Amino acid sequence: MSEQSSKQNTNHLNPTAASTSDTATDQEFLNQLRHSIDAVDTEIHTLINDRAKLAQQVATVKKEHVAKIGVAAEQNPIFYRPEREAQVLKAVMERNTGPIADEKMARLFREIMSVCLDLEAPQRIAFLGPVGTFTHAAALKHFGKAANTVPMTTITDVFREVEAGTAMYGVVPVENSSEGVVNHTLDGFLSSTLKIIGEVELPIHQNFLVAEHTKVDSLSRIYSHQQSLAQCRHWLDVNFPNVERVAVSSNGEAARRLKNEWHSAAIAGDVAAAEYDLHKLYSNIEDNPSNTTRFLIVGHEAIAPSGQDKTSIVVSAHDKAGALIEILKPLSYHGVSMTSIETRPERPNKWAYVFFIDMNGHIQDVNVSAAIDDIRPLVKDVRVLGSYPKAVL
Numbered sequence: 466m467s468e469q470s471s472k473q474n475t476n477h478l479n480p481t482a483a484s485t486s487d488t489a490t491d492q493e494f495l496n497q498l499r500h501s502i503d504a505v506d507t508e509i510h511t512l513i514n515d516r517a518k519l520a521q522q523v524a525t526v527k528k529e530h531v532a533k534i535g536v537a538a539e540q541n542p543i544f545y546r547p548e549r550e551a552q553v554l555k556a557v558m559e560r561n562t563g564p565i566a567d568e569k570m571a572r573l574f575r576e577i578m579s580v581c582l583d584l585e586a587p588q589r590i591a592f593l594g595p596v597g598t599f600t601h602a603a604a605l606k607h608f609g610k611a612a613n614t615v616p617m618t619t620i621t622d623v624f625r626e627v628e629a630g631t632a633m634y635g636v637v638p639v640e641n642s643s644e645g646v647v648n649h650t651l652d653g654f655l656s657s658t659l660k661i662i663g664e665v666e667l668p669i670h671q672n673f674l675v676a677e678h679t680k681v682d683s684l685s686r687i688y689s690h691q692q693s694l695a696q697c698r699h700w701l702d703v704n705f706p707n708v709e710r711v712a713v714s715s716n717g718e719a720a721r722r723l724k725n726e727w728h729s730a731a732i733a734g735d736v737a738a739a740e741y742d743l744h745k746l747y748s749n750i751e752d753n754p755s756n757t758t759r760f761l762i763v764g765h766e767a768i769a770p771s772g773q774d775k776t777s778i779v780v781s782a783h784d785k786a787g788a789l790i791e792i793l794k795p796l797s798y799h800g801v802s803m804t805s806i807e808t809r810p811e812r813p814n815k816w817a818y819v820f821f822i823d824m825n826g827h828i829q830d831v832n833v834s835a836a837i838d839d840i841r842p843l844v845k846d847v848r849v850l851g852s853y854p855k856a857v858l
């Protein structure tokens with residue numbers, strides 16, 4: 466196709482209109498399609514930078530607003546707005562017409578927003594490490610790859626890092642669909658003033674990983690975290706019944722070990738494979754493909770309603786029979802639906818308990834705040850851990 470006719474073809478989605486003459490070869494048609502892709506890319510490119518410039522303007526408004534109100538506690542503008550990001554992602558999925566799937570399209574926008582937010586102010590995010598764990602994957606899924614994600618050794622360290630302000634937000638696992646709750650995370654809230662500002666759900670898919678130098682025919686060890694080994698037990702029994710399984714502190718550590726070993730494999734997720742440049746010999750080897758882990762994002766700020774939110778509270782009950790039933794009555798009276806409840810010992814008091822309750826709705830919703838107000842006189846203490854957008858992706 467001549468340069469002139471390609472310029473005349475302004476409809477990028479229908480290049481065939483100007484191309485399939487009887488004499489056109491496949492190669493010419495391919496060239497024309499690529500030419501159209503280049504033209505679309507140029508438009509997308511300009512539009513992404515236009516979007517980024519708007520985000521920069523938003524950042525300026527946020528800074529000016531803080532300077533105007535000048536309240537000591539609010540000296541630092543809050544750039545990351547999870548409720549707005551959830552709304553943007555929901556809108557992407559709602560208006561999507563394909564052929565790209567809703568979730569894949571939302572992931573593209575997730576990355577564009579991540580870069581825009583980074584331009585406003587780089588975000589330092591602490592997560593339960595090491596690199597290559599599922600918590601690392603959850604942090605990247607929630608904040609996008611432009612975020613500066615920093616591994617911490619323990620859940621307590623994640624809380625401390627955010628409390629100290631060294632990291633703006635933290636990511637910790639809270640619950641796995643087959644293993645139950647992560648007690649360290651729930652207990653973390655009992656000795657911290659941090660809030661829950663978001664949640665992430667991650668389907669747990671395990672890979673059988675090897676390095677380039679691995680002697681696959683003479684494997685003697687398979688490394689992974691004990692939970693991941695358990696999640697793949699049946700698959701391992703069938704495929705590698707005679708290879709020793711070695712539990713290590715994390716999937717990231719399992720992947721890291723392959724660097725210096727020739728006869729070992731690791732079981733870990735996609736992020737570990739990418740971080741340590743490993744080859745996925747087998748994918749999705751977990752026995753239960755619907756296994757999902759839920760993670761919480763912790764931070765300092767209260768989050769405005771997104772339209773589809775959850776509220777988490779922790780309740781310290783009186784040590785008496787029927788205490789829990791009394792606590793739940795106001796929720797049902799005000800039509801608030803509870804999505805989960807967990808019990809933990811209230812240390813150091815022996816035989817006293819706290820309840821972690823998640824419910825649908827935002828603390829600014831009349832029924833949610835009324836229900837919590839009605840719980841207050843029935844218990845020793847109620848603390849709202851946060852209202853935050855439900856996981857979109």
Ligand SMILES: C=C(O[C@@H]1C=C(C(=O)O)C=C[C@H]1O)C(=O)O
Nearest residue numbers: 520523544545546549578581582
């Ligand atoms: C642009 C904003 O700042 C951040 C970037 C967003 C975006 O790129 O769309 C959305 C929310 C914020 O995390 C905003 O607050 O609107």
